[in-house]
Amino acid sequence: MALIPFRFFSARPTFKIVEARRFAYAFSLLGVVGAIVVTLMLGLNLGIDFRGGALLEARFQQPPAVADLRTKVAGLGLGEVTIQEFGEPTDILIRIQKQAGESEDQTAAINAVKAVLGEGVEFRRTEFIGPTVGEELKEVGIIAVVLAMLGIVAYIWFRFEWQFGIAGLVALLHDVIMTIGLFAVTGWEFNLATVAALLTIAGYSINDTVVIFDRVRENLRRYKQEPIAALLNRSVNETLSRTVMTSLTTVLALVALALFGGEVIRNFTYALIWGIAVGTYSTIFVATCLLLHMRDVRYTRPAPNPGAEAITEAGRD
Numbered sequence: 001m002a003l004i005p006f007r008f009f010s011a012r013p014t015f016k017i018v019e020a021r022r023f024a025y026a027f028s029l030l031g032v033v034g035a036i037v038v039t040l041m042l043g044l045n046l047g048i049d050f051r052g053g054a055l056l057e058a059r060f061q062q063p064p065a066v067a068d069l070r071t072k073v074a075g076l077g078l079g080e081v082t083i084q085e086f087g088e089p090t091d092i093l094i095r096i097q098k099q100a101g102e103s104e105d106q107t108a109a110i111n112a113v114k115a116v117l118g119e120g121v122e123f124r125r126t127e128f129i130g131p132t133v134g135e136e137l138k139e140v141g142i143i144a145v146v147l148a149m150l151g152i153v154a155y156i157w158f159r160f161e162w163q164f165g166i167a168g169l170v171a172l173l174h175d176v177i178m179t180i181g182l183f184a185v186t187g188w189e190f191n192l193a194t195v196a197a198l199l200t201i202a203g204y205s206i207n208d209t210v211v212i213f214d215r216v217r218e219n220l221r222r223y224k225q226e227p228i229a230a231l232l233n234r235s236v237n238e239t240l241s242r243t244v245m246t247s248l249t250t251v252l253a254l255v256a257l258a259l260f261g262g263e264v265i266r267n268f269t270y271a272l273i274w275g276i277a278v279g280t281y282s283t284i285f286v287a288t289c290l291l292l293h294m295r296d297v298r299y300t301r302p303a304p305n306p307g308a309e310a311i312t313e314a315g316r317d
Contacts, residue, residue, distance in 0.1 A: 017236045017284060018229045018292060024285035028174055035181020042184045047191030048127065050138045052098035054110050057125035058117060063089040072116045078109050091124075141195040145176065148199050152206050156213070163294040164213050168206060171287035175205050175279045182274050188267045197268050201275030204250070208243050208283040215239050216291065228292060236288055247280045 048055050066083055069092070073081050079097045086093035094113060099105040106128055114123065149172050157165035176198055183190050215235040223231055251273055258269040 014233075015237055015240070016233060018232050018289055021285065021289040021292070024281075024289065028282070028286055031181075032174060032177050035177050035184070038181050039184040042187075044180070044184055044190040045187050046138075047189045048095060048098075049191040050135075050141070053128075054096040054106055055125070055127040056094040056096070056110065056113060056123060057086060058092050058094065059088075059122040059124055060090045060092070061120050064092060066092065069117070073113055076109075076112050076116065078112070081113070137192060141192065144195060145198055145202075148202055149173075149176075152202060156206070156210070159210075160213055160217060163291055166294060167287045167290040168209050168213075170290060171209060171279075171282040172202050172205060174282045174286055175201055175275055178278045179271055179275050182271070188270070193265070193268045194271060197271035197275065200272060201279055204276060205279030205283060208246070208280060209287045211242065212236060212239050212283060212288055216288070232288055232291060236284055240284070243280060243283065247276055250276055 066085060070081075070083050073083065073094070078099065080095075081097065082095045084093050085091070096106075096109050096113060099109050110126065110128070114121075149169065152172065153165045153169045156168045179198060179201060180190075182188075183194065188194075212235055215238055216232065219226075219231050219235050219238075223234070226234070254269050254273045254276070258266055258273070261269060
């Protein structure tokens with residue numbers, strides 16, 4: 001029995017991607033600038049991984065009254081303490097800001113909160129991160145993202161040419177900044193899991209970009225007389241079905257993970273869904289279209305000259 005390959009498009013699409021680049025550039029510029037401004041104005045809701053503090057995960061026998069718990073904990077004078085439902089109705093997550101003084105002061109704050117919660121409470125997780133460790137984790141997280149992006153650019157540069165590396169870097173910065181802006185707008189906690197999400201988004205985005213870049217390089221050799229704009233459109237359209245199908249299947253898995261994976265990884269999953277959507281867009285409309293502005297003579301494909309061809313044919317006769 002012959003296998004029929006599934007295609008997202010019944011025939012090869014003929015979208016004019018390059019012609020729409022000005023709208024894409026304006027949209028991307030607005031999004032990136034907006035993300036930077038929002039992040040600077042609102043800041044990020046840094047988790048205890050980065051700012052230090054304590055985290056308690058508690059399970060009650062019956063669903064607790066969260067509002068009453070907040071009132072009781074607020075009377076302890078521990079500064080910023082957030083209490084939220086976590087997973088099951090009987091579970092809550094408590095974050096206590098870093099206390100002034102030594103680690104003993106933080107331990108005393110944790111014990112005070114436990115005493116307020118009462119008897120019959122199961123403490124499933126207790127974490128404490130000091131301010132020094134938090135600063136180190138913040139630095140390591142930034143270094144990890146920067147090194148990963150530089151490594152990706154070096155790989156693209158080595159495999160293709162410097163123009164491809166620059167275009168890939170701009171697309172990666174676009175995706176990372178837009179994702180950070182999402183966390184600033186929503187107020188979701190920004191922690192080490194978020195850094196892992198950023199690295200995953202960068203890797204996924206560059207994977208799609210490499211596929212299109214490889215087709216661009218192949219078509220540059222195959223269609224030597226085709227104008228560069230038409231060649232870029234051809235390359236994107238030839239790989240568009242694969243790009244869209246890969247992104248959709250990945251998003252379907254992530255949606256299931258967001259719905260049933262629990263509260264611990266929910267923000268991580270949301271970040272990946274957003275990053276894949278933005279990364280797919282940037283691969284098609286940013287990375288590929290930027291090649292149009294960074295080509296050199298090797299990528300300049302002059303249109304055929306009918307008059308010159310006629311003269312050549314006359315000379316042969």
